[in-house]
Amino acid sequence: MVVDAGLAPAHIELRAVSKHFGGVRALDSVSLSVRAGSVHAVVGENGAGKSTLGKIVGGVIAPDEGEVALNGAVVRWRGPHEALNHGVATIAQELAIVPELTAAQNVFLGAEPRRGVLLRRRELLRRYTSLCGRVGFGVPADTLAGELRVADQQKLEILRALARDAQFFVFDEPTAALGRDDIEKLHQVISRLRSQGRTVLLISHFLREVLEVANDVTVLRDGRLVRCGPAATETEGSLVQAMLGRSFEQPFPPKRRPPAGSPALLEIHDLWAAGVKGASLKVHAGEIVGLAGLVGAGRTELAQALVGARPAQRGRVVLAGKPFERRTPRRMLAAGLAMVPESRKEQGLFLGRPVGENAALSVLKELSRLGYVKRRTERRTVHEALQHVGVRSADMVEAGTLSGGNQQKLLFARVLLTKPLVLVADEPTRGVDVGARRAIYDLLAGFAADGRGVLIISSDAEEVLGISHRILVMRAGQVVAELDGETATEEDLVSASLLERRAS
Ligand SMILES: Nc1ncnc2c1ncn2[C@@H]1O[C@H](COP(=O)(O)OP(=O)(O)O)[C@@H](O)[C@H]1O
Ligand SMILES: [Mg+2]
Incomplete structure (x- = not known):
C-alpha cells in the first residue's frame, strides 16, 4: 500500500495485436511500444479501435492474435484486476466511484485500515493525506464522492490506483465529460504522473491538448496503426489528415x-x-x-x-x-418537432440494447401497425436510417459499445426516422x-x-x-x-x- 517512486518504470509493447468483434476488425495487427515514463497519446476517428487497444493494454479484454509484453515479459491478464496487480490501471469513462462514501473511503475501498470490524478513521485519514501529499494532488478527504465534480471523481480513481501502486495508466477519453478548466487540471495531473516516472497511455480526441501533454502520438484508422512518432513533429492538421486518410479541407x-x-x-x-x-x-x-x-x-x-x-x-x-x-x-x-438532447447517456439511449432497437424506438408504434411485415420493414427502415447518418456497425450490437460520436449519430437516426x-x-x-x-x-x-x-x-x-x-x-x-x-x-x-x- 505505498507509492514507491523507486519501483521499476513500466514499459508496454503490443506485438502484432489483432481483435475482432463478430465481423468487425477492431484492431488489425497493431504493433506499438509505449516507452517507460512517457505520455503516449492514441488518437483516431470514432470506431478506429482506440478503446479496444486501451482495453487490451489494461487487461480488460484479450487479443485474438499477437501479444502484450510488460517490461519485456509477455503477459496474459484475465481481467483488469490482474493487470492492476501488475501495476497497470485503467481509468475509463464510466467511473467506479461509490457516491455515498467519502473521498478517502473511496480511495482505500476494500483495503480500509480496520481494528476488528471497526474502521480506523484516523489511520484512513492519515494514509489518504500522505498519499495526496506524495502525488501532489487530491480532494478534501471527507467530501462525499457523489458531491464531487467529474474531474475530482477522476482524481479519486487515479488516487485509488496509486494506492495500489499503479505504474502504468490507461486513460480512455478522460476529458469527454470535462470542461476546459478541468481538462487543463487533468493534464497537470497526467504530467505529474509522468514526472514521477509513471507511464500513461492517453486516448483522447482533443488534438490540441494531446499535442501539449504527450511525448508520442499514435494514430489509428480502421483498426490499423497509420502513424506513430514524437508529438513534437505533429500538428493538429497532420493528425487529422492521418486520422481521416485524406486532407481536411x-x-x-x-x-x-x-x-x-x-x-x-x-x-x-x-x-x-x-x-x-x-x-x-x-x-x-x-x-x-x-x-x-x-x-x-x-x-x-x-x-x-x-x-x-x-x-x-x-x-x-x-x-x-x-x-x-x-x-x-x-x-x-x-x-x-424533435429534439436531440444534450446528455446521450441520461436522456437518450438504452446502452444495453441493440443499436437497431434504439434507432427504432421513436417509430415502433408506426411500424407495428404494419402487422406481420413489421420486423423486416423495421430492419430495413432502421438500417437505412443508420446508413444515412453514417453509423457503420451492425444493428445488433449493444448501443453501449458504440463510441460517443456513433451514439450521437444513432440518436440523430432515431429522430430523423420520425421525419x-x-x-x-x-x-x-x-x-x-x-x-x-x-x-x-x-x-x-x-x-x-x-x-x-x-x-x-x-x-x-x-x-x-x-x-x-x-x-x-x-x-x-x-x-x-x-x-x-x-x-x-x-x-x-x-x-x-x-x-x-x-x-x-
Ligand atoms: N464489445 C464489442 N462488440 C462489438 N463490436 C465492438 C465491441 N467493441 C468495439 N466494437 C467495434 O469495434 C470497432 C472499434 O471500436 P472502439 O475500439 O470502441 O473504437 P474507438 O474507441 O476508437 O471509437 C468499432 O467498429 C466498434 O463498433
Ligand atoms: Mg472509444
Missing part, C-alpha cells in the same frame, strides 16, 4: 441561405418557464438557427420548455402555423471526434436544405458561427441579440453573450 459544409420569404416553421412568443424569462424566436424553413450564450443563460431550459420536457408557465409555441398549448415531448414529436419538420439539437457535437462532427454538420445542413428547420444549441463559438444562418444570443432567460451567421465574428458573439444590452 473544411470543418463545415457550405451554407445555403434559405430563400427570401421562407415561412416560419417554428415560432416561440414570450415563453416563461424555470430558467426562461420571456423568450421569443423564430426558425424559418431551410434555416439553421444557432442558439448561443453562456452556460446558465437558459438555452437548454428553453429547448425543454419548447418540446414540453419542462413545464412552461406562459407563452405561445406555434409549429407550422398551428399553436400548441399543452406540450409533451411525445405529442410534439408526433407533430414534427420531423424542426429539429432541436442541444450541444450535438460535445464529446464527438472531428470526423463524426463533420458528419453531423452535414446532416444538419442537408436537413435544412430540404426545407426544414434546425435550432442548434452550442457553446462552441466556432461551431455556431460555422453552421448557423442566423445566431440568437440568450442571456438570463431571454433572447437578447441577433447576429448574421455570414458576417458575425467570435468577438461579436462573446460580447453579445457577456454584455448588457445598451440603449442605442
Whole structure:
C-alpha cells in the first residue's frame, strides 16, 4: 500500500495485436511500444479501435492474435484486476466511484485500515493525506464522492490506483465529460504522473491538448496503426489528415441561405418557464438557427420548455402555423418537432440494447401497425436510417459499445426516422471526434436544405458561427441579440453573450 517512486518504470509493447468483434476488425495487427515514463497519446476517428487497444493494454479484454509484453515479459491478464496487480490501471469513462462514501473511503475501498470490524478513521485519514501529499494532488478527504465534480471523481480513481501502486495508466477519453478548466487540471495531473516516472497511455480526441501533454502520438484508422512518432513533429492538421486518410479541407459544409420569404416553421412568443424569462424566436424553413450564450443563460431550459420536457408557465409555441398549448415531448414529436438532447447517456439511449432497437424506438408504434411485415420493414427502415447518418456497425450490437460520436449519430437516426419538420439539437457535437462532427454538420445542413428547420444549441463559438444562418444570443432567460451567421465574428458573439444590452 505505498507509492514507491523507486519501483521499476513500466514499459508496454503490443506485438502484432489483432481483435475482432463478430465481423468487425477492431484492431488489425497493431504493433506499438509505449516507452517507460512517457505520455503516449492514441488518437483516431470514432470506431478506429482506440478503446479496444486501451482495453487490451489494461487487461480488460484479450487479443485474438499477437501479444502484450510488460517490461519485456509477455503477459496474459484475465481481467483488469490482474493487470492492476501488475501495476497497470485503467481509468475509463464510466467511473467506479461509490457516491455515498467519502473521498478517502473511496480511495482505500476494500483495503480500509480496520481494528476488528471497526474502521480506523484516523489511520484512513492519515494514509489518504500522505498519499495526496506524495502525488501532489487530491480532494478534501471527507467530501462525499457523489458531491464531487467529474474531474475530482477522476482524481479519486487515479488516487485509488496509486494506492495500489499503479505504474502504468490507461486513460480512455478522460476529458469527454470535462470542461476546459478541468481538462487543463487533468493534464497537470497526467504530467505529474509522468514526472514521477509513471507511464500513461492517453486516448483522447482533443488534438490540441494531446499535442501539449504527450511525448508520442499514435494514430489509428480502421483498426490499423497509420502513424506513430514524437508529438513534437505533429500538428493538429497532420493528425487529422492521418486520422481521416485524406486532407481536411473544411470543418463545415457550405451554407445555403434559405430563400427570401421562407415561412416560419417554428415560432416561440414570450415563453416563461424555470430558467426562461420571456423568450421569443423564430426558425424559418431551410434555416439553421444557432442558439448561443453562456452556460446558465437558459438555452437548454428553453429547448425543454419548447418540446414540453419542462413545464412552461406562459407563452405561445406555434409549429407550422398551428399553436400548441399543452406540450409533451411525445405529442410534439408526433407533430414534427424533435429534439436531440444534450446528455446521450441520461436522456437518450438504452446502452444495453441493440443499436437497431434504439434507432427504432421513436417509430415502433408506426411500424407495428404494419402487422406481420413489421420486423423486416423495421430492419430495413432502421438500417437505412443508420446508413444515412453514417453509423457503420451492425444493428445488433449493444448501443453501449458504440463510441460517443456513433451514439450521437444513432440518436440523430432515431429522430430523423420520425421525419420531423424542426429539429432541436442541444450541444450535438460535445464529446464527438472531428470526423463524426463533420458528419453531423452535414446532416444538419442537408436537413435544412430540404426545407426544414434546425435550432442548434452550442457553446462552441466556432461551431455556431460555422453552421448557423442566423445566431440568437440568450442571456438570463431571454433572447437578447441577433447576429448574421455570414458576417458575425467570435468577438461579436462573446460580447453579445457577456454584455448588457445598451440603449442605442
Ligand atoms: N464489445 C464489442 N462488440 C462489438 N463490436 C465492438 C465491441 N467493441 C468495439 N466494437 C467495434 O469495434 C470497432 C472499434 O471500436 P472502439 O475500439 O470502441 O473504437 P474507438 O474507441 O476508437 O471509437 C468499432 O467498429 C466498434 O463498433
Ligand atoms: Mg472509444
